[in-house]
Amino acid sequence: MDVIMALLIGLLYAAGIFMMFRRSLVKLIIGVILLGNGVNLLIFLLGRLVKGKPPIIAADAKVLVEGAYADPVPQALILTAIVISFGLQAFAIVLIKRAYKVVHTDDLDDINTREEEE
Amino acid sequence: MTGFLLLGPLLLRFATAIALMFAWRQIVWQRYISLVGEALAVTASAVLLWQVQTKGTLVMQAGNWAAPYGISFVVDSFSAMLLLVASMVGLGVSLFAAGSMLNNRLRFGFYPIYHFLLAGISGAFLAGDIFNLYVWFEVMIISSFVLLTLGGERSQIEGAVKYFTLNFLASIIFLTALAMLYGLTGTLNMADLSLRLAQVEQRSLVDICAFILFVAFGIKSAVFPLYFWLPASYHTPPVAVTAIFGGLLTKVGVYAIIRVFTLLFPWDAFIEQMLGAVAVLTILSGGLGALVQKHVVKSVSWLIICHIGFMLAAVATHNQQALAGALFYMVHDMVAKTGVFLATGIMYRLVASHLYSKMGGVMQKHPGWSVLLVIPLFSLVGIPPLSGFWPKLSMLIGMATAEKWWFFGAVLVGSFITLVVVMRLWIEVFWKPASQEEVVGFRYFKQYPTAKQGAMLLGMLVMVGCSLLIVYGAPQLQSWSLQAAEDLLSPQVYLEQVLKIGKEIEP
Amino acid sequence: MRTALIYHLLLSLVWMALTGAFSFDNFIFGGVVCFFLLRLVMGSTSHRYFTIVPRTISFVFFFLYELLKANIQVAADVVTPPFYMKPGIVGVPLAAETDTEISLLANLISLTPGTLSLDVSDDRTTLYVHVMYLKDEQAFIESVKNGFERRLLSIMR
Amino acid sequence: MLSVLCACVIAALGLPVLVPRLPAAWRPSLAILPLGSFVYFLLTPISESQLLLTELPPVHLWLKLDGLSRLFALLITGIGTLVYAYSGYYLKNHEGQGRFYGFISLFMGAMLGLVLANDLYFLFICWELTSISSFFLIGLNQQEAKARSAALQALTVTGLGGLALLGGAVILQIHTGTTQIDALAARMPADFSVGITAALLLVWAAAFTKSAQFPFHFWLPGAMAAPTPISTYLHSATMVKAGVYLLFRLSAAFAAHPWWTPVLTTVGAVTMLYAALHALFRHDMKSILAYTTIAALGILVFFIGWASPLSMQAALLFVLVHALYKAALFLITGAVDHATHTRNVLRLHGLRKQLPALAVAGGLAALLNGGFPPFLGFIGKDLMYEALLHEHAVIGVPLLLVVNVALLYAGLQVGYRPFAGSAMPEGEVSKVSFWLWLPPLLLAVLGLLFGFLPQMPNALIAAAHVAVGSSGFAPLQLWHGFNEVLAWSLATLLAGVLFFRFWPMNRERLGWTEKVEMFSPAALFTWLASSLQLFARRYTSFFQHGYLRYYVMTVVAVLIGGISLLLFDDFAFKGSFEPLLELTFYELGTLAMLLAGLVFVVFTPSRLAAVAGLGVMGFAICLLFVFYSAPDLAITQFAIDTLTVILFVLVLYKLPRYIRVSSMAVVLRDGVVSLVFGGLIALLALQVIHQPLQRSVSTFYAAQSYVAAKGKNVVNVILVDFRGADTLVEITVLSIAALGVYGLLKLRLRAEERRNRA
């Protein structure tokens, strides 16, 4: 499973980057989202995968049973990262809207003024 | 009490920002809240610096959880110095913005976001936990992103898209490195990481972590060849925003590089070569970029890149003298860059353009301003005895001692280019006769109400005052920097302080 | 009506507390016991609550039966290669008037396989339904009106 | 000494404010500042070095007045006195008079500091200050484009030299362990390591740029754009001598270096010859003087290069002589300019009628310059020939002759020719004040006086001679007897006079120089500067081209390069395929869906379909989180995905459809780059995952979550307690984003606000 998961994460990175190479602003943002998903899964994978053992202390227990639970730290990190990227993505999506209103295109090359021009 | 002392600058920014959010649209009140908050932050930072100098490195464990388990907040001489300077810069820009910022932008949350940005910066200086550092970075990104786009003009959007994309990419890269660090060590506390990374068997993975982190911080601090977002965006927002960006943001990246490469990773040839090569190329790229600009703000933006290279080169030199120079230079650069950007704002208000070709006549028409603005400009160049000279000298001596002639040469070349760029600016803007009639509909400085003029002038004076203060306090700063550099290069004190404090609960 | 319902629920909870078994089936059981108890205590079988509850329950079972039946019918068509469909969109005139009535009706029609409430006209006179096996428009309308609509309205009103 | 420097700094700060408020007639009285200093230096005995401030190592405010310092300090303050007095009248209507006095005081202070400094870094600081103040002085007439570009050019060249000096100083400090100048010689390693040589080269670069040696000389004629008193002070008598001073100062330490003599004599020779010949082809008095100044500086460097007691003595004396006559000639030029509004020698003649005192001064100065007996110049010239003959410099002597003849010629052009011949029309010449003719006259008379009474400057020069580490000072005397030296000296005078008589200046000669102008170092400099500009432009736009996707690609390329370099350095594939067997159908199905969704998102031509695809992917990831024990993550991921979809939907319906499609080749290239990058990440992940697992932190959380933090959902306890600070920051990010969205969509700048980018 680890191998396939790792490959999948690699593909998510690849897809995210590929989308960021495109000319459309929307695709760019989608790429950003894909990358975000990829990195979250990477944190998840590198915290090691454990099946069916959520880090929740049972109603009648006071501690988690040694070794028989998924590492809660990566989960907490991912939660924070997800929320943060949501904030950024939300703003970026609205930026698309604003950009379209101002520039009337979603083509990044049309949004461009070459830096050496002006 | 340690808590309030240590987190003071951070908590004050937070409280100020929240208060400003409650004062939404009350722009008169907002100005006062911002000023009072930032003045308090300056005081708190000064007290903190004083305490750190007398008591040594201070640590607070959030939630009283002992070091690797809870989040550590750490202040050593290095971060205390930067905290103080950042708050002084914050105060200056806050004042300036009180006068220069469009009311409309103030109505849409300039001040709260500005203080969140400052909170993010101070948080980054305080973080003793690498993930906590990441979240502070995110606060900086999102607030800078918002400040950059506030107003939504075409050029702003254009700059913001690049700024966003590359900085977001940097965050992803940062997180990738974090994932690896956690996967290798199972910890996030920087002190703990320092110990555990040394035990990792497959060294190439540690080097890769170092490399990936470097790329992430490199993007944020705009080094070669990762700087693209900076020249693409810094000239687009209002001047107060550019000033705070130019003064502080990239320096936080450098701070992170210094922290990470002195604390986390054992220094080795790979790191040295990587930092060194990048530093030299950064100096040259930034300098060459600055040479060709026809736009005042753009020239100065490129100089940011050039000077980031100075600091990196000094870090790569890896001896106390050079590192102390780098730290001192950071302090100087924060003040000088902010001052220069604010100066460009004043120039713009005086001559209604940012293009060299359309500027001119400032000295003839506004001799007073010329006298005031010359100080940040020349400080930036490092003309002795102004502030830039002292740290540069320290860096050069360190580089020569370590026989890093490439760095040595690059810093000299970079200084020369800075000299030429700033002098050309001086000639074009101040000496050259005004080349255009007054632009109709443009709001010249003299057309601002007196209170706003005063605020801008005061803001500028704060920056100039800071610049001169650095000159006056150069011996003190130099000795602090040397001390801080020593602490950085042998981080035992840091490790002991962090890993021993807090109520230990054995699992 | 509402007080009766609340009272009924309260009683059921008390039942659970008395028996000390906080499980779902005990709650249902308590509910049934309390229903008859209430009916006994309140003394009048004419209270609407006591007619509506059994009607509702029977309606639920009627609906579940319809659901199952139609599902099997459709399922058979879905898995077998040839289609026997004769789809079309029908306008069903509405007797239901309030938003809740119309919505409930529309949703029930949608939930039944083979039919899908597409929209209600703005004047709330017509419910447009997409029907999968539409042999006779009129017959379909009749079936809706005599089936779901009548039973539903008898509960709602 | 410190008080003198402080007085200069205070004057620099105060005079710009004070002078405009001072009645014009009073302004020459400002000369009290240099005059007082002059007297001070005249009376103060040569002192031990004084260490005044050491708070900021490695820089020490370390002053020392020795013979060399005193010679220069007296020149600086003495000529300064005259220039202050002269300028008070000369510039009385100039709008920048306040600035002028400020900067010239700053300059004087810096120059004094420079010659008094006994610390390398303090010397450098003063050096830089002289460059900067001269920049402002050259650009005093800032409305003129010529002045501005001259100022920038001068600063560029001297600034470059300044940085070289800084570099040299640092290297010297590293190699000798001291910054104390008078200790350098003793600490200099005997074998002159590479480092020392590098330092020497850098010091030379500084000296040559400042003292306008070939090929760095070209900024000096340009600097003549400044008002004449400034040219007098900076570009003849003092600042340009800073380089020479530096060579004098360091000669004790470096003269034994094998490169010292060959390099300095060559550079000096080339410079003096080149400049002297150039001077013959000029007709602007200031221009002539500029070139002769360069030539004189060349002579100085040339003689310092020989590094013999005699040559040093000759050089030191020439410093004094040159200062006297060159300052006089410059001041005369200024006065002539003031009176006639021209400096063109072709148009000036017979001024002796209207300006008799000035004519006297001119004549005397020309003679002093030419080295006619009994002027001090004669002694100087003799000493030079003597020193060269003593060194058996076979080429040097005739070379010097040529240069001296040219200089004599040029001196006559400026000091004699404008006053000779028929008188100019009355209206074209206005009277000049006493303040304009007295200073040059004073200088010229002094030159004559010193010639008669060489014992007056004798002590001064002798002390300087000691200070530069030479021994065997030969007392100055007017008459040496009949010898070879006298023969060369007389030959020089004769040739010069004949030359002046029979090869008068005319217009055609101007054309000759313009023809070779394109090969001059100035042209080279311009070419270099513009090539650098071009290169910088190309380089910058190569990287900063504006296309975001290539920026991203650069970042990715850097990552790919670095990671693969490090990863494959000691690579052993650590992934094992064993865990594949545990794979269940539902996991595989979920992964398949994730994968297919990914492919769909990437390749679908419709934006909205891509967004829907994102929804599918989010769903699959959510299922993975469920399978791998992360319920909180599953919920959050799903909630956020839904919100993202909503946001996209609300935003996208206004946008047009995708139009452009990249070419296949581009897609292929991008695909390969992305896949390589993704592959590296996957490999890295596998490598990390096969490292031993460390769990102490999460073990602590597992044990303490309920006991100490009273929560059973460990993830949530981490979020609100163990790592609550992160969460506080995280929600801050969210609120900033919301404020940003609000501002971005609601704030509309009005048109006039938009114009006012503020």
Add this chain to the structure above:
Amino acid sequence: MTELLVMVLTGLGSLFVLLAAIGLVRMPDLYLRISVTTKAATLGVGLILAAAAVWYNDMGVTSRVVATIFFIFLTAPVGAHLLGRASYISGVPLWKGSWLNRLEGKYNPSKETLAGMPTAEHEPPLAKEES
């Protein structure tokens, strides 16, 4: 007993879900797909959740499961209606075998209004139901 009930319920439920999936793939137009899937899947998932309710038989869990079932039964038809309506308005065509379309021409998409059907259109006119 409980276990058997759970097996039967989940078995039936998963079969309905599978049917819905097959239907979604096979049905020739969107409206038919919605028709087929919404109900089958809802029923199937409802059955599975019912099985969970039975299996846990704990007040806390079961009440949440019942709430979920209730919730799905409430939202599924509404979702189906919304999507069907939106698709019709946005012009998703009917299958060629559809023989009646009473909606034709009733929509005014720009104002998002829908006209009712005058009784005259029906043949024969319907008597209003008693209630």
Add this chain to the structure above:
Amino acid sequence: MSLEYYLLYIILPILVLSALLVFVRFLLGPHLSDRVVSVDLLMTIGVGIVGVYAMATAEATFLDIAMILGLLAFLGTVAFSYYLIKRKKND
């Protein structure tokens, strides 16, 4: 045959297979609406999957995920419908 085995190796695969089939429709389209139906159905199936998984692993906490999944899937459909109509209006 234990219940856990039954759930994990018979029911869950059927559900995942159904999800994959639904996904086929998602890929086929042809209209956005078809994709939206697919996503909606996918989420509904997800509710079932999570429910079964909750029983199989005896983790009742997963059932709450099912609930939220159901809630949010609906919202997605609403949003897309909104989009379809808005876009039409905009034309």
Add this chain to the structure above:
Amino acid sequence: MKSIILKAAAGFLLPLLLLFSLFLLLRGHYLPGGGFVGGLVASIAFVLHAFAGGMKKGQKYFPFHPGFLMPVGLLLAFLSALLPMVTGDGAFMTGLWYPHPVPVIGMLGTALFFDLGVYLLVVGVTLTIIFTIVEAA
């Protein structure tokens, strides 16, 4: 969207979802949930309502702009992190707990108020973003 069916459903769902969101908030410390998800569910309830009743009307559920919840939530979270520093020698973010369990809620402590702050803030943020977009459309 003009759909009475949706409107009726949304009217039904709003209280249900709000209740559910509170439930998620309160039990977050023990089971999956917490302020963040709770806040999201609550805001989704309002968004749904807004979709049904027209976006402009959807905002009328608030007597004030939902953005006001942001500083309130932030302040609450901030103060509960700050409280231990003020009351004792505790560090930033130290959990302070009322020593006895409270019915329904369980243990009452600063962590809960922190979570409540998160909840309010998330509602404020989400609604501000979505309503702003809709208004600008």
